[in-house]
Amino acid sequence: MDQSQLAEVERLCQALYTGNNSALRAEAQQQLLTLQSSIDFIPQCQFILDNSQLPYAQLVATSSLEALVTQFWNSFSPEQKLDVRNYVLRYLGNNAAVLQEFVVGHMTKLSCRITKLGWFDSPEHREIVDEIRKFLEASVDHSLIGLKLLNALVDEMNTPTTGRSLTVHRKTAVSFRDQTLLQIFEITVITLRNLQNPNREK
Structure with missing residues (x-):
């Protein structure tokens, strides 16, 4: 993940948690759920936490890590x-x-x-x-x-x-x-x- 991708994640988080358009919120949620699809996304979640000051982005990254840990526990060393x-x-x-x-x-x-x-x-x-x-x-x-x-x-x-x-x-x-x-x-x-x-x- 780079800064431009981080900016897109932050935009999606803002749309999800502060947007008024239900269709855009649903689309943002669907895209953000990708972070929970594979343990390969753990570095991306950590990048978000390390580089974003947006609380909603920190929340999404943390929730995604929790989902990954719970779902793929046996895949971790x-x-x-x-x-x-x-x-x-x-x-x-x-x-x-x-x-x-x-x-x-x-x-x-x-x-x-x-x-x-x-x-x-x-x-x-x-x-x-x-x-x-x-x-x-x-x-x-x-x-x-x-x-x-x-x-x-x-x-x-x-x-x-x-x-x-x-x-x-x-x-x-x-x-x-x-x-x-x-x-x-x-x-x-x-x-x-x-x-x-x-x-x-x-």
Whole structure:
């Protein structure tokens, strides 16, 4: 993808989310759905995130990554799975102060979806709370995103994913509950106390 293609994506996003013409909105949506058709579009989604300041384009790129990860999970190598998760966390960290709320919501969901699907693939996925802790120990903006990540993680782990067996879902949810849930509760309480009183001892 280059800058001219990015400009076209942004035009389609504007047409989809702000346009008044239903036919043009439907056409824009159809063209943007191409980004969800193959894992070959992952670099394009990342290019959009890296280069666009348009929140609707960031939303489309994030939603497309979530669809790609969910639909083509078994086509990813273990390294690719972690790379995408770490990319999303870095993006959140680098842009904590400027992202729109609805973009943050989709990005936290994406990182937690990857964590859930990869829970038994490698230990790094089960160490997600250590990654989130870095947000909680940074600025207020980062801490708020860290809390949203923890909330999204609990929600994701308790929600079955279309196309995945309930047996796998239950096994993942039980493992998450036993290994991680108490830790999340404890650090959430501490973080909220520190946000209310920054001088409070941790």
